[in-house]
Amino acid sequence: MSSLRGPLLIAGLALAWGSNFLWIKVALEAFGPMQLTVARIVLGALFLLVVIAVRRERLPRDLATWRHLFVAALVGNTAPYTLYALGEIRVDSGIAGSLNATTPLWTLALGLAARQISRLTVPQFGGLLLGFGGCLLVFTPWDAGAVDPLGALCCLCAGLSYGISYLYMSRFLTPRQLSPTVLSAGQLLAACVLSAATLPLDPAGTPEWSTGPWLAMIVLGVVGSGFAYVLNYALIRTEGAVGASVVTYLIPIASLGLGFLVLGESVPLLAIAGVAAILVGVAASRRSAPIS
Secondary structure (H helix, E strand, C coil), X not given: CHHHHHHHHHHHHHHHHHCHHHHHHHHCCCCCHHHHHHHXXXXXXXXXXXXXXXXXXXXXXXXXXXXHHHHHHHHHHHHHHHHHHHHCCCCCXXXXXXXXXXXXXXXXXXXXXXXXXXXXXXXXXXXHHHHHHHHHHHHCHHHCCCCCHHHHHHHHHHHHHHHHHHHHHHHHCCCCCCCHHHXXXXXXXXXXXXXXXXXXXXXXCCCCCCHHHHHHHHHHHHHHHHHHHHHHHHHHHHHHHHHHHCHHHHHHHHHHHHHHHHCCCCXXXXXXXXXXXXXXXXXXXXXXXXXX
16 A cells, blocks of 8 residues: 555645646736735635644654755745746746646656755666656647747746755655655645735735635635645655645646536647656656655
8 A cells, every 4th residue: 555655645736736727817806916826825824724634643843854844835836826827927837737737747856956966877868858848748838829928937937846856845844754744734824824925916905706716716725725735744754845846737637627527628649648647657767766
């Protein structure tokens, strides 16, 4: 069963995050980008506080852990959530998803530069590149027309921020004797404080009630932020930073599957080829090697 832990965590996290770009697009119909960031983080934190209360766990009490949680919250929540919300005002969700798939490559490059990753085998490196190419085949960003450079830059920087967060959490937080639920709750509480400071920068007025956007915001908070981050910490602890970051390659597969099963959307042949490339790439990238 232990050999299945990594794949099951990757699949669960990909499913939880697979529809996030769609939910962001829907929620932005009623919320400003900073409002959406704060709302989803607060909902995620409340959900996790209830979970740790039921499990009778405690939040960290030492200052050192909270310092690391605030850094992780900045690069893993507040910055990328805000950047994606700003980016998707200007670009399609497909473009955002494609640029999100740069996360494992950022994680690899930064990890090698910081010597947090000792070396990578040729199959692993090839798997990362193949997975990224598969994501491009699924999203086909070249069919989206003219791409707004500022919106694309926001999404690219969000992917970079996620890459930094994987390495940071892997080095400073997952080695601590704290459960993934406690670490996730602490990180989202820290993110609440940081994200609240961005609200005055949001030009949007008070959100009006609209069923679709509000439901999308709730799903983003409870599932895409709260539950997903428990899986994320567990995955980093099991697979390491680079191994955990490949989950972003599976997000388009989850998006395609949900669209086909729930909405009856068609799946182009190019997307099927992309899915095959992603699966082969992820399998190759997960071959054991001395990465951290």
